[in-house]
Amino acid sequence: MIAESYRMSTRAPILVVEDDEAIRELITTVLADEGYDLVSAENGAAALDVINVYAPRLILLDMRMPVMDGWGFASAYRQREGQHAPIVVLTAARDAALWAADIKADDFLAKPFALIDLLSLVSKYVKADMAPWSNGDDK
């Protein structure tokens, strides 16, 4: 499923992979308000489909999801050819840091999080108003 908030743009989007509909909508709304381009998926398998169309510049990844979980997605994603976007794990699990290390994620954010923490973490990897191609993630 590709989020409506993705506007046809030359900029690489942020990919939100999250099974809980309310949380997925929350993240995409907040980040879209800040001017980021977004695509989203409800599980790891759907996320791989999205990546076939859009190369993301950042992946916000939930871990516990049906069909394909965060571990499955990370492993499949890293096996793909080409450059890889940084992955930030978003999880409510007690072992958030451990799980993030487990899939060699670049960062993690424990749920429930403050929006300001989400925004500052995202801005660490993506400058909203910057020309994204200077980041070099997209080919």
Added chain:
Amino acid sequence: MAHQPLWVLLVDDNPHDRALAIRALGRAFPSLEVVEIANQEMLDQALAARSYDVVITDFQLLWSDGLQVLRASKAIDPARPVIMFTATGSEEIAVEAMKSGLDDYVLKSPQHYVRLPAAVTAALDRAAIRRRAMNLEQERAELLLREQAARAAAEEAQRRAAFLAEAGAMLVGTLDDRAILRDTARLAVPFLADWCIADLREEPDGLHRVAVVAADASQADSWQAILGSTEQNSHPIADAFRSGETIFLPNASPKHWRLEPDDPLVRLAIASAICIPLRARDRTLGVLTLLTAESGRTYTAPDLELAEELALRAALAVDNARLYHEAQAAIRLRDEFLSVAAHELKTPVTSLRGYAELARRQLDRGTAVDVPRLRRALQTIDEQTNKLARLVAQLLDVARLESGRLGVEPIAADLALLVRAIAEEAQRRTTRHTIDVIAPEVCEALFDPLRIEQVISNLLDNAIKYSPQGGPITIEVRKEAPDVVECAITDRGMGIPPEHRPHIFDRFHQAHQQQHLSGMGIGLYISRQIVELHGGHMFVEFPPTGGTRFVVRLAAAATINNQ
């Protein structure tokens, strides 16, 4: 004081002399019994027939002499006095007779007859003293023997106590049931057995041999193949396991082991055997078998007692180890549950916090409020609050069930009406599924409407959740028997993997954990407990066409067994 009769054996050929002697004795001893002896045959018979207090014999006899009589009497009773009463003796004879144990020597002459009673009295007194001395000596000897036996018993008891103390100390330190039995078997050999075999009960298929220990280590290897299996030649062991009673075979023979004559085990030549079931908390956990062979030792009651003490310690250690591991597993399960529950609770909390913040940010911006967006945020907060409240209610239900505080208040109500309402409400939440209710107009049953609504909603939510592709869901309500009402919910979804089926009603069990679909794993547990608190039943069926069919049965009659 009534006198005991004085029994006198009087040996003399001359009847006249005997009569004189009896007369002299009769004056001194009013109750006198005299047996008169005039030949060898009479003497032999008389000595064999009874005991006498004193023997009086002439020296010169036609058929023998007084020395022979003296020796014959002393051979039977060395303490019995013998008096020689003779006119024909000499000093040499007197000395020789004294050496042979003669008590007195009285000359037979008219003036000496009066001396005879005095000699008898003195001899009797001396004999009494001798007897007392002999008795004392015998008592001392017996006492010595008893003391030695007591010391040996104390030493043996100490050895056994030390053995059991060692067993206790060693077994307490282990939490591995197999290691406990291996240690026990090693400890038993050679102190208590030439061979020790330990078998452990392992679910589901019975006994498993965990140790075979031999006193003669060089033998152990060659017998390992035969003794290493519980399949063969273990009949008394199997009997002990089945019956829970000790099998004690002090004199074991191949027939006790039901061996064919050509069975290799016959060559082991088991002499004695004890098979003790390892029992703790009314369960048989295994069998400890002690055998003797090459030592030829035969088990006795004290051996049996010691072996049972050892087996009791081993059984308690095995039971403790298993309890410990069960407790650890329960703690692990609870830990996992808490982790999953925390995850489940944090999900709505994440939305609540996020949407509240999102709404505030909008208001803080000071620009015109985007009303539809604000309304959506508040609606989400409302939904997530309900979700959170449901999760918390489930957790509270589990806590109440565990402490026995969850009660139900059954009343007579219409189950069909309740089911139709729940189905309508659920249908509004899904477009992928078609929920059909097959029910009579009215179906009265005895139930707590709030609690049974919780059960049926839970089952219906599961049916929707586990048929993500959509499809039909059927709820049937019917009278299963005159006093039983049944509600069955059938979906055509993913079903439940066979390995999870026995556990789906267990607390904290998540059948779909791998798919991260399972929630907290307490819904079915709570539902079944609620139904059982009603005195009803809840079970699951797996139709061959796929999917799952959950059945709830409740009482239709006016009485209900509600504890």
